Amino acid sequence: MIQKGLKGIVAAETLISHIDGENGRLFYRGYEIREITKGFSFEETAYLLWFGHLPDEEQLSALKDELKSNRELPEYVKVAIDQLPPAMDLMSVIRTAISAEGGQLDYGWKPSVSQAIRLTALVPTIIAYRKRFLEGQSFFPPRSDLDFVGNYLYMLNGKVPITAHIEALEIYMILTLEHGMNASTFSARVTASTESDLVSAITSAVGTMKGPLHGGAPSGVIELLDEIAMVGDAEKVIREKVLRGEKLMGFGHRVYKTHDPRAVALKAKLMELVGENEWLDLAMTVENTAVKLLAELKPGRLLYTNVEFYAAAIMKAINMDAKLFTPTFTASRMVGWTAHVLEQAENNTIYRPQSKYIGIHNKS
Numbered sequence: 001m002i003q004k005g006l007k008g009i010v011a012a013e014t015l016i017s018h019i020d021g022e023n024g025r026l027f028y029r030g031y032e033i034r035e036i037t038k039g040f041s042f043e044e045t046a047y048l049l050w051f052g053h054l055p056d057e058e059q060l061s062a063l064k065d066e067l068k069s070n071r072e073l074p075e076y077v078k079v080a081i082d083q084l085p086p087a088m089d090l091m092s093v094i095r096t097a098i099s100a101e102g103g104q105l106d107y108g109w110k111p112s113v114s115q116a117i118r119l120t121a122l123v124p125t126i127i128a129y130r131k132r133f134l135e136g137q138s139f140f141p142p143r144s145d146l147d148f149v150g151n152y153l154y155m156l157n158g159k160v161p162i163t164a165h166i167e168a169l170e171i172y173m174i175l176t177l178e179h180g181m182n183a184s185t186f187s188a189r190v191t192a193s194t195e196s197d198l199v200s201a202i203t204s205a206v207g208t209m210k211g212p213l214h215g216g217a218p219s220g221v222i223e224l225l226d227e228i229a230m231v232g233d234a235e236k237v238i239r240e241k242v243l244r245g246e247k248l249m250g251f252g253h254r255v256y257k258t259h260d261p262r263a264v265a266l267k268a269k270l271m272e273l274v275g276e277n278e279w280l281d282l283a284m285t286v287e288n289t290a291v292k293l294l295a296e297l298k299p300g301r302l303l304y305t306n307v308e309f310y311a312a313a314i315m316k317a318i319n320m321d322a323k324l325f326t327p328t329f330t331a332s333r334m335v336g337w338t339a340h341v342l343e344q345a346e347n348n349t350i351y352r353p354q355s356k357y358i359g360i361h362n363k364s
Contacts, residue, residue: 002356011351012189016049016339017178024258028178029053037171037265042148042332043067045174046120049339050113063117064147070121071142071151073129077101077122081130090130090327091210095203097126102199110345111198116338119202123331124148127324128155149173152331156324165318169328171269172314175262175307176329178336184208184215185340192341193350205337206330215326220249221312222322225282234289242297250309251290252301259304266310270317283313 003009018027026033029048036045040054047055047063055063073081080100084093101122107115125142132139132155140158142151149170153161179185188205192198209215228234241248270280287305294303315325 006353011181011186012344014181014340014343015052016336016343017180019180022258024261024264026179026261033175033261033265037174037269040174042170042173042177045177046148046335049178049335050116050342066114066117067121067148068142068144068151070118071125073097073122073125074101074104076104077126078129081126082133086134089210090127090323091206091215091330093130094123094126094327094330095206095210097130098122098199098203098206102197102203107197107199109195109197111192111201111338111341113342115198116335116342119198120331120334120338121148123327123334124152125155127327127331128152131156131324152328153318156320161318168269168314168318169320172266172311173328173332175265176311176332178333178339182214183211184333185337188337189340189344190351192344193348195348198338198341201341202334202337205333209326209330209333215329219312219322219325221309222316224249225279225286225312225316228286229282234286235293238286238290238293239297242293248290248294248303250305250312251294252303252306258302260306262307263305263310266307266314267305270310270313279316280313283310 016029020026028036028045029052031048031054036048040048043064044055044060047060051059077097077100081093081097084096088096098119101119129139140155143154146154146160150161150166153165153169181189184205187208188201191201191204212220224237228237231237238248267284287309291304294301311325311329315322315328320328
C-alpha cells in the first residue's frame with residue numbers, strides 16, 4: 001500500500017521530541033512545552049535539545065559564550081552575500097551563506113555539537129547582515145552583552161530591544177526550535193544518512209523550509225488579517241474563502257487534532273506582554289469566528305489555530321517585517337535540525353525508500 005508523502009510511516013526513532021497530536025501536547029526531551037516556556041530561556045532549551053538534559057549554571061554560561069564567540073561572519077561569507085543578486089530571497093541567501101561557511105572549515109563526518117552551535121550562531125547574523133545591506137545601511141555587529149534573541153533584534157534594527165519584545169520573540173523561537181519529523185527535519189536526516197557533512201544537511205533543510213507549504217504560513221496569516229481589517233467583516237471574508245475551497249492560513253495542522261499547544265502558549269504570552277492592542281483584538285476575533293465557521297462548514301475536521309496564526313500576531317506586535325518571518329523561523333529551527341543530524345549520526349542507516357513504477361512496460 002502506498003502512503004503518499006510517507007504519511008503515518010515511522011522512519012526513525014528519536015529521543016529529541018514527542019508530539020501528542022490527539023491531546024495537543026508537545027514534549028522536548030520529556031519536558032512538556034508548557035513547562036519549557038514558563039521557566040527556560042532560548043539557550044537553556046537549545047542545550048536541552050543538543051545535550052539531552054538541562055544545563056547547570058556553568059554549562060549554560062559556557063553555551064552562551066560559545067554562541068557569542070561564533071556570531072561574527074567570516075569575511076568570505078560577507079563577500080559571498082554581497083555578491084548575490086538583490087532580488088534573491090532571504091531563504092536562498094541563508095542557504096548560500098551556509099554553503100559558503102562550509103567551504104572553508106572542516107565540517108566532515110561525523111558532525112559535532114560545536115559545529116551545530118556555530119551554524120546556529122551564524123544564521124541571525126546572516127539575516128541581519130543581508131537586511132542591512134539591501135537597505136543600504138551599515139551593519140550593526142553582534143553585541144556580547146546581549147543573549148541570542150536580544151542580539152538578533154539588535155542586529156536587525158540597531159537599537160537595544162525592549163524587554164517585552166525580547167520575551168515575545170524568545171517564546172516564539174523556543175516553540176519553533178523543534179517539531180519532530182517534519183519535512184525539513186526529514187530532509188536533513190536523509191542528507192546526513194549518506195554521511196555527508198552538517199552544512200550539506202542544513203542546506204537541505206533550509207531549502208525545504210523555503211517552500212510555502214512548510215515555512216511560509218505566517219505571511220499568509222498577515223494577509224488574511226489585513227484583508228479582514230480592510231473589509232471590516234471577519235465572518236464574510238472567512239465564509240467566502242472556505243466556500244471557495246481556499247486554505248485558511250493559520251488554521252489546522254497535519255498532526256494536531258485539537259488545539260496546537262504552541263499557539264496556546266503564544267496567545268497567552270502575547271496577551272500578557274501586549275495587553276490591549278488593536279492587532280491582538282483583531283486576531284482573537286478572527287480566531288473565534290473562524291473556529292465557529294470551520295466547525296459549521298467542515299464538520300468533524302477539528303480545525304483550530306496553529307502556531308503560525310499567533311506567530312504572525314507576535315511578529316506584528318514587535319514590528320517585524322513579513323519578509324523576515326520564515327528566516328526567523330529558520331534561525332530557531334537550526335537547533336532542532338542540528339540535534340536530529342547529531343542523533344542520526346550516532347546510529348546511522350542510509351535512507352533508501354522504494355518507489356512503485358506505474359508506467360508502461362515493453363514500449364518497443
